[in-house]
Amino acid sequence: MNCERGAPGVSVDMNITYMNAAKVGEDVLITAHVLKQGRTLAFATVDLTSKVTGKLIAQGRHTKHLGS
Template sequence: MASKHTLQLIRTIVEHSTKGALGFENILNKVKVTSGGGGACTCEMQVAEEHQNRAGTLHGGMTCTLVDAVSTWALLGTDEPVAGVSVDLSVSFMRGAKVGDDIIIDAKMLKRGKRLAFLTVDITNKLDGNLLAQGKHTKYIG
C-alpha cells in the first residue's frame, strides 16, 4: 500500500520536472497526480489545445509522452526509486479524446527484475471509462 509520503514524493518530482520547465517536459504541466506508490501512479489531465493534433484530438505523440512519463513516475514511487532508461515503448490507440475531455492515465509496474522493469499504462476517458490507449514500457534500471 502506498504511503502519503510516497505520494507526496511523486507529486514533488512531477511538479519540479514539469512546472516552468524550459524543455519538453513543460508539455506535462497540466498533468495532476491523483495517487501513487508501490509501483503504481494514476494521473488526470484535461486535454487542452496544445495537446491536440490537426484533427482536434489528443496527439499520438502526447499519448506516448504520457505513457513514458507516468510509468516512470510509477517506478519512482517504489521502495527502490529509479527512473531508468527506456528500452522499449509501444502504444495501441483505440479511441480519440477531444479538447476539453478529462482523461485518466493509470500506470502499473508488472515486474521488476535486476536490470529491467516492465510497466503497463491505460489511458481512459474519465466521463465514460472508455479505453483510449494502452501502452507497454520496458525500462533498463540497473
Template structure:
C-alpha cells in the same frame, strides 16, 4: 515512503519548470504515487491536439513513458528509472478538447536489469479506454 514522494516531487518540478521537452507535463496532475504505481490526470487542451483536433499520439506516447517511469521510481527506492528499451502504444479511442484523461501506470515486474510496466489512459471516469501502453526499461546498476 516520504523519501520517494519527495523524489517524485523534485523530479516533477524540474521537468515542469525546466527548459527541456518535459515541460509538456505542465498541465498534468499527479494523483497518486506508491507501490510501483502512479496515477495522473490532465484535461485535453489545444496544446495536446494533432492536426485533426484530437489528442496527439506523440503526447500520448510521451505521457505513457513519463508516468510509467514515475511508477517505477515508486517501486524501487526512489532512484531514477533507467533508460527506455521498448515502448509500445495501442491507440483505441480519440480524446477531444475539454475531456479529462486519467493515466494509470503500474510496474508489472522489475528484475536486476529490466522492468516491465503497463499503462492505461481512460476518459469518462474510466468507461472509455483511450490508449494502452507497454514500457520496458533498462535498469541502470546502482554502484555500491
C-alpha cells in the same frame, strides 16, 4: 519509471496503441502498473480511459533498463 536505486535508466522498448479519440478538454484517467521489476529490467503498462464515456483511449507498455 523510477527505481529506489536513484540511478537513471534507459528505455529499451515503448509501445502505444490508440483505440479511441479524446476530445479537447476531456478528463482522462491514467492508470499505471509496474508488472515486474527485476535487477536490471522493469516492465510497466498504462491505460488511458475517458472519465466521461469510460472508453479505453489508449494503452501503453514500457520496458526500462535500470542500470547497474
